[in-house]
Amino acid sequence: MSGPDIAIVGAGAFGSALALALAPTRRVVLWGRNPPRWPAGADLTEKPRTDDAGLTVTTDLAQATAPITLLALPAQALRPFLSQHGPALSGALVSTAKGIDLETLEGPSRSIARACPGAVIAVLTGPSFAADIARGLPTALTLACADPQAEAIQHALATPTLRLYRTADVTGAELGGALKNVIAIAAGAAIGAGFGDSARAAIVTRGFAEMTRLATRLGAEAETLVGLSGLGDLILTSTSDQSRNFRYGLSLGRGQTFDAGVTVEGAATARAVARLAPRVDVEMPVASQVAALSEGRTTIAAALATLLNRPLREE
Numbered sequence: 001m002s003g004p005d006i007a008i009v010g011a012g013a014f015g016s017a018l019a020l021a022l023a024p025t026r027r028v029v030l031w032g033r034n035p036p037r038w039p040a041g042a043d044l045t046e047k048p049r050t051d052d053a054g055l056t057v058t059t060d061l062a063q064a065t066a067p068i069t070l071l072a073l074p075a076q077a078l079r080p081f082l083s084q085h086g087p088a089l090s091g092a093l094v095s096t097a098k099g100i101d102l103e104t105l106e107g108p109s110r111s112i113a114r115a116c117p118g119a120v121i122a123v124l125t126g127p128s129f130a131a132d133i134a135r136g137l138p139t140a141l142t143l144a145c146a147d148p149q150a151e152a153i154q155h156a157l158a159t160p161t162l163r164l165y166r167t168a169d170v171t172g173a174e175l176g177g178a179l180k181n182v183i184a185i186a187a188g189a190a191i192g193a194g195f196g197d198s199a200r201a202a203i204v205t206r207g208f209a210e211m212t213r214l215a216t217r218l219g220a221e222a223e224t225l226v227g228l229s230g231l232g233d234l235i236l237t238s239t240s241d242q243s244r245n246f247r248y249g250l251s252l253g254r255g256q257t258f259d260a261g262v263t264v265e266g267a268a269t270a271r272a273v274a275r276l277a278p279r280v281d282v283e284m285p286v287a288s289q290v291a292a293l294s295e296g297r298t299t300i301a302a303a304l305a306t307l308l309n310r311p312l313r314e315e
Ligand SMILES: NC(=O)C1=CN([C@@H]2O[C@H](COP(=O)(O)OP(=O)(O)OC[C@H]3O[C@@H](n4cnc5c(N)ncnc54)[C@H](OP(=O)(O)O)[C@@H]3O)[C@@H](O)[C@H]2O)C=CC1
Pocket: 010, 011, 012, 013, 014, 015, 032, 033, 034, 037, 072, 073, 074, 075, 077, 080, 081, 096, 097, 098, 099, 128, 129, 130, 131, 262, 263, 265
């Protein structure tokens, strides 16, 4: 029998969910340094499968070899992981990370390109909670890839309930996914502080404007930002308390502590944006308040005052 169709590196909530979604129709190998963190509500009972499908779980990275490898690691873990293990990875490398590296101020695709020169690089992003994917609920995501293999990867990762749209704008797709987490924290903080739904709508809308400003300055197409990977994911994450970023924001707004063990990509990305945006002369008022809040440099009342006291201007 031939080897796996798809390898998944990272057995956290999202890697495990993707494994469950793909295994009924593909041969999938899921690698984690620890046992998988199956999403809440996932059905782990063995399903009847053909010889051409099924899931293998391993802690041996050498077994995670396939024509397509999904890198389902948090953004701040991806570059360190690649610098250690990049040469061992094979096939097209598809990142699911939604963040900007704090040290290099680059997105996942650049980290992969540096560590694995010559690899086919793609990004899988868009609105999708791991628990929904694991349960096979209908979802639509963006597969961003500028390589001629893009269409083949799109087909290899789509399922009857996981619909993938394709774009060649990798920069736009990965920045949309990274920046929406920052704005989702701000939305959660507004709700947590009791500022109300109108304030949340203002933050999401103005937040989307600054997401688009930064992304287009860095080479993204504005059209990508209004797609699933940008606006679509921003809507999901800013309105649902299934989102860890939104819940973290809620706790900031309420003045409560938050479990440091939970992955909150937007906190580090807000700090990365606070360093990156001035370098390219882009104003990111909401993101800079999220960075200050998450570092304890401001209070929720002072953050609100800073945003409200900005000079009045055209929309
Ligand atoms: N959860 C979701 O709903 C979605 C998540 N994403 C994105 O996918 C990415 C992963 O998120 P998610 O799975 O939820 O995160 P989790 O926190 O659930 O899991 C992270 C996984 O990464 C592993 N990991 C962390 N650091 C390393 C390392 N240095 N070497 C090896 N493994 C490591 C962890 O291993 P260990 O358990 O051993 O610590 C864990 O298995 C994030 O960028 C997220 O934004 C995208 C869409 C939806």
